[in-house]
Amino acid sequence: FRTLTTDSKPYYITTPIFYPNAIPHIGHLYTLVIGDIFARYQRLLNPKTPVNFLAGTDEHGLKIQKAAQLKGLPPNEFCDQLSAQFRRLAEQAQVSNTVFMRTTQPAHHETVESVWRALDAKGLIYKGDYSGWYSITDECFYTPAQVNTITSTGAPTTTSIETGAVVEWQHEQNYMFRLSHFRTSLLKHYITANPAAIFPPQHHAHIVQILENEPLEDLSVSRPRSRLSWGVPVPGDPEHSIYVWFDALLVYLAGIGYPWKGSSGRVEGWPVDLQVIGKDILRFHAIYLPAILQALDLPLQKQLLAHAHWTVEQKKMSKSLGNVADPFDAIQEFGVDIIRFYLARVGGRFRDDTDWSREQLEKHDREIQSLLGNYFLRITSPTIQARMAGAQPRSLQQIHDDPTSPNRELIQTQRDLPRKVQTYMDAMEVGEALGAIVDVLRLANKTLTDIAPWKKTTPPEDVYACHATALETLRVAGVCLQPFVPGVARRVLDALGVPAEERAWAWAEEGSVDRERVVDGERLF
């Protein structure tokens, strides 16, 4: 197992901070859950290293300003109401974030000002004339090459080719960040220093291709106050507000108290070890943020995981389109563990968009209930207890070493499971990791059916061996399931009487079940 390195910095993991322009949907829940799986996994793997886990809401900008106006509310009240929904979602989904940042918090505001001043002092911010196509939905400028104008339905509309969002031509005086200075150093980072920085690899290749082939233009980082009143004022020039993305990306620094430095002289808790984002915001996290970090002489994020999207009828689920599935309803109806299981199992490959499907959700509900819940009930039934009476106790090793034992394959597979899951998790293959656990449970169910310990003709010794193997399978699976379905995993381990201090990852291999402590007939779901 991986042990502590000399770098005793807390593990730092982040999700995006979401726009509270509407209530959250399944896509937001999914990102939170994926982040949480990694956070919980890290805590189990290295129990001595604290995990900082940031989530939050991105509250400035035109999109929020406009949405609040439509509701007839002052933007701060509007944000208070909706931000609370994102926080409630994280709580209901048992997401173990340690901090929930709102960009309207004074602490965040201070970080943004301080970064602005630092970049300004280095001559990396200048005032210039800027024109381009702005999308309020996407909160970014597009170049003429990135948009399309359609005239078929009367008035011409211009939209972003990438997202389909409507754009408007803007010409104004803005502050610019010298992003163009960082093209070579970013390329060097992605090609030589950290060639696996972005996962899945297709996104890494895409970013390298952009940096190699497209001109990296300076970034407009402010808007005239007359257009954008809901934002952090530019230090020293209150006629301008800071661009919402520049503000938002700094939340990852604000979340660990930047610019505060510890006794080492380093920014404590930096860098981020893992950023989970959707592929829609890759450019901001893979180009803009790293450039700002290089400008600040800070180390870059170690790893970016850019996942694909949940779709409805092949269209991206989005607040702007309104084609959303309600995560609160889903949790209410199926229970949090089933939803987490479905999101991780189906969405754990990160590469392809997936249609949200009630039918698939129900299928996965049945799968885990049967493989885990029913299995536990079957193995701890009074019939089996009675059928074991008088059997000579044997250790798992003895059961395994018996060449005729029908439990051998299961024992071996279950022993290999923690390492297998770890290998997948370290490669960020969350779907495969969970799949490996499901495979062991499937084999366990098959083994149980083959041995049929409830049959009168099965000798008590065989019932005992089958029962002992099953309890151990459940224990190992229970430990390994903790990051994914924390509630069910806790109930499995509680029912097996596994002490709290024996649930860390290393115990999956080292521990054992104390039969005296097992509570029979528990319902796990």
Ligand code: ME8
């Ligand atoms: O972009 N499928 O906020 P946002 C999967 N505030 N994930 C989805 C999704 C879908 N259909 N829809 C949204 C912003 N997401 C900025 C981020 S970070 C400094 C600022 C998830 O509310 C996914 O993680 O539009 C995506 O990247 C994020 O929500 C966008 O949320």
